[in-house]
Amino acid sequence: MEAGLISVDRWAEGSQSYFLTHLHSDHTNGLSPKWSRGPLFCSRITAKLFPCKFPGFSLSLLRVLELGIWYHVPLVSSLTGSETVVSVMAIDAQHCPAGAVMYLFRGAFGFMLYTGDFRWEASSEKAEMGRKMLLSALNGMKVDTLHIDNTYCNPSYSFPSRKGAAKQVIDVIAAHPEHDIIIGIDNLGKEDLLVYIAHVLNIKIWVWPERLQIMHLLGFHDIFTTKTSLTRVRAVPRYSFSIETIEDMNEMRPTIGIMPSGLPWVVGSVDRSTRFFSPPLNSVQKNCSWNINEERDNPSKGLHLLIYSIPYSDHSCFSEIQDFVNLVQPANMRGIVSSTSCYIDPRYFFGRQSNYLNSLRESFEWEEGSDRLKSIRKKLDYGRYKIAQKCEKSPRQTRVDFSCGRVRRVRRKKRGAKILEDQRNDG
Ligand SMILES: [Zn+2]
Numbered sequence: 001m002e003a004g005l006i007s008v009d010r011w012a013e014g015s016q017s018y019f020l021t022h023l024h025s026d027h028t029n030g031l032s033p034k035w036s037r038g039p040l041f042c043s044r045i046t047a048k049l050f051p052c053k054f055p056g057f058s059l060s061l062l063r064v065l066e067l068g069i070w071y072h073v074p075l076v077s078s079l080t081g082s083e084t085v086v087s088v089m090a091i092d093a094q095h096c097p098a099g100a101v102m103y104l105f106r107g108a109f110g111f112m113l114y115t116g117d118f119r120w121e122a123s124s125e126k127a128e129m130g131r132k133m134l135l136s137a138l139n140g141m142k143v144d145t146l147h148i149d150n151t152y153c154n155p156s157y158s159f160p161s162r163k164g165a166a167k168q169v170i171d172v173i174a175a176h177p178e179h180d181i182i183i184g185i186d187n188l189g190k191e192d193l194l195v196y197i198a199h200v201l202n203i204k205i206w207v208w209p210e211r212l213q214i215m216h217l218l219g220f221h222d223i224f225t226t227k228t229s230l231t232r233v234r235a236v237p238r239y240s241f242s243i244e245t246i247e248d249m250n251e252m253r254p255t256i257g258i259m260p261s262g263l264p265w266v267v268g269s270v271d272r273s274t275r276f277f278s279p280p281l282n283s284v285q286k287n288c289s290w291n292i293n294e295e296r297d298n299p300s301k302g303l304h305l306l307i308y309s310i311p312y313s314d315h316s317c318f319s320e321i322q323d324f325v326n327l328v329q330p331a332n333m334r335g336i337v338s339s340t341s342c343y344i345d346p347r348y349f350f351g352r353q354s355n356y357l358n359s360l361r362e363s364f365e366w367e368e369g370s371d372r373l374k375s376i377r378k379k380l381d382y383g384r385y386k387i388a389q390k391c392e393k394s395p396r397q398t399r400v401d402f403s404c405g406r407v408r409r410v411r412r413k414k415r416g417a418k419i420l421e422d423q424r425n426d427g
Contacts, residue, residue, distance in 0.1 A: 021116025022100035045099025093118040096189035110144035150335030159311035184241030262313025
């Protein structure tokens, strides 16, 4: 794509149009209440939550994109100086119910799909709707460039559906009828899990005041509370969730912690008293449904008596990434997670450009213990990627790059992008 036209989850100067996939902090680095570089396109729910995240932000900059509709954005080519139109469609990314979307762009560059963070669960009705929306928008065309959420782009990552993982959370809570329950969550996301727990157990769930405000904005009015006396289940900020905190709480009341995450294992635990529930990677691969009781009965497997880590993930596991790549058949692809500590290039597993199908076929044929998988793991062991908890918070960068110098000149002629009047065009 030509430089300087669009920017996704990237907020530096030098673009004519800015797109936000969702409000998780690692996608808003550089955004602030004072940001004013031009119109910012996002989903309706994201726009609704904007004042919570950025109080004082000029809401007149926001441009809401409804799901499944093509919008046409006139921009100026930095190469020719003439007008060019980029069409964009927002599609539910199934990452969290709080407005996360992927963007399908169409223009002289062909089709470019930017997933943002996404979960592509085959069993989900919402995913099926997204699938139909995407295929309808592509209308038989292939994606030229795919920017994909590669957080778990490795065959080692296999975890159950969120529905299955949510049942595991219920099992853990039900097995501790006399305990207080502490669940670690982010400022956004995991709402479906909390609502599910509340419904199944017919209880309210405590959240901190700012989170309660977000829950109300999302339409959850009777489920959450800030009164600790009303419930034994509390959802707390992930940053405050620690072994020390849980242990301190146990001095007052019996308490267990639950950490829902696709990255539940901690490599190199300190000692037995400070380990997370950490099943061996192989057991996760072979059996998505972890046997919690078995692990509890055998502390040598790495179980911390007070903390359960449940593989509830808002990111796609490897097989789901594989399904998605197979669906959109990109000519080229790049991972959106890029950092020195955790970067897994999806092309490593899915091949490059037109060769990707062959690579994909090969990857399906890999079996545990195969020479190829062993050799890949060996490379991984030598630092191609590292599993670490901080990977979840590693910065994401779009690769929709551009030349700042050229764009500044264009922006003097036309500051920012507007949606064309006849924006609602299904074509
Ligand atoms: Zn996210």
